[in-house]
Amino acid sequence: MLWRHYLVVFGGMRSGQLVVFGGASPSSNRFPYLIAGISPPTSLSTIDFQIWYHMCKAGRGQCGRALHSLESRWEMVSITAVARLVHLNSSIKRSNPNLLSTTKPLFTLKSSSPVSVNSSIAMSYDDQLIAAKKAASLAARLCQKVQKGLLQSDVQSKSDKSPVTVADYGSQVLVSFVLQRELPSQAFSLVAEEDSRDLRKEESQETLRRITKLVNDTIANDGTYNVSPLSEADVLTIIDCGTSEGGSNGQHWVLDPIDGTKGFLRGDQYAIALGLLDEGKVVLGVLACPNLPLESIRSQDQHALNKAGCLFSAQLSCGTYMESLDGSPPVKVHVSDTEDPEEASFFESYEAAHSSHSLSGAIAKKLGVKAPPVRIDSQAKYGALSRGDAAIYLRFPNKGYREKIWDHAAGYIVIAEAGGVASDAGGKPLDFSKGRYLDLDTGIIVTNRKLMPALLKAVQDSLKEQALPSL
Ligand SMILES: Nc1ncnc2c1ncn2[C@@H]1O[C@H](COP(=O)(O)O)[C@@H](O)[C@H]1OP(=O)(O)O
C-alpha cells in the first residue's frame, strides 16, 4: 500500500495497563507533536508490542518501515497521550476526509518476538533535534543583537588571551537553559567552551550584569518560556553546566556558543555550534550561522547575498537540512558531487594563525585545484560545504594545537549527513569519544566521497614534502 502522511503510535501492555511510549509522524510538520513523558522500557521483549496507525493517502512507505524510516519523528509519551491521540485522530480526520485510520492495533508483536530498542526507538533523536534548533536559534538572536552594537567594552580577555564577549557567555546560557527546559526528563550533560571562572572576578561584575540582562531580554522577547528573570547567580550556575568531560558513555551535548569569535568581532562569519554525542558518536548537530547568506556564497547576485542567516541541522541517518533563521521551510542539502579538482574550490580559516595557508595552498595545487582559497571563519565552513558552496575544507593548525570537540562535532554530522566525509589528515574518522579534545595532531580534511582518495593522497604527499627539509 502506498501512503505518505501517517501517524504511528507505539505502545503495549505493562502490568495490565496500556502504555504508549512512542509516536512517529513522518510528515509531522502537519501534525502536532505528542507530549514527552516516560522513558521507553529498556527491553520491549518483556511486553506486548502493538502498533496503531493513522494515515491518509498518497506517498509511499509502510508502517513497519516507519520504525526505521529515516524521516520518522519520535516522541516518548506517557499513558496520557492516549487521550491526546484520540483528539489528534479526530482533528486529522476533520482536516482530511481521505484519512484511513484504525483504532485496533495493526499488529501485535508478542513477547516471544523480541524487538530491539536500539533498532527502533533509541535510534531517533527527534525531540533533541527540535530542542537543539530552538536553543541555537535563540542563541543566534542574542549574538546578532550583540554583534550589531558591538562595543569595545563587550570584549574581555580570557586567561588564554582569546577574545570573548558577552555574547559567548550569553549564548552558552541560552542554549543550556533551552535544552534543559525542552528536555526536562532527560539527564543533562553539556561539554561547552565557556566556564564562569573569569566572570566571578570582581572586575567582571558589569559584564555579568550585561550578560544577565541580554539573556533575560532574549527569553522575554521570544515569549516561549514563562519564567521569572534569571539572577546573576543563576547565570553563573547555568554557564557551569557546560563543564562535563563528555566521553564514550551516555549522551552529552557539545557546544561552541560562538565558534569563530574573531570573525564575530570583525563582523564576519561565526556559528553557534551544537552537537549531541551518544556513546561517543555524534548523532545530531545544529549550526546557526547568522551571517551566512541563504544563497551560495559564490552567487554573483549581491541582492541574494545580502539575505543572511542559516540554520543547518542534521540527525543520524536523516540527512542535512538548511532553513533560514527566520523560519523558512527546511530544504535538504547535499555536498558538491564534483570529482574534478579543477572544478573544485576550497575553504580554509580566515585566520592564518588557525590553519596553515601555505600547506593548504600546496595541497590544492598538487590536487589540481585552480580556484583560489575561500577564507571564512568558524564552522560556517561546514555548513556552506554541506550545500556545495565549495567542495573541500582544509584545516591545519600549528603543531601542538589540540582540537576541541565543540569545534567540529556539529559540523562533522552536518557534512556526513549531506553525503560528505570529514577525517583527520591520515584518513581516520574523527573520534569524539575521548573527552573534551579530539585526539589528533595532523589536521582535518573534508570533501565528498569521490574526491576523498585523491585529496588524501595530495595531503600525504604534501605533508611528506613539507617534512623533508627537516629530515
Ligand atoms: N591557535 C589556534 N589554532 C587553531 N584554531 C584556533 C586557535 N585559536 C582558536 N582556534 C579555534 O579555531 C576555530 C576557528 O577556526 P577558523 O579559523 O576555522 O574560524 C575556533 O573554534 C577558534 O576558537 P573560538 O571558538 O574560540 O573562536
Ligand SMILES: [Mg+2]
Ligand atoms: Mg570554536
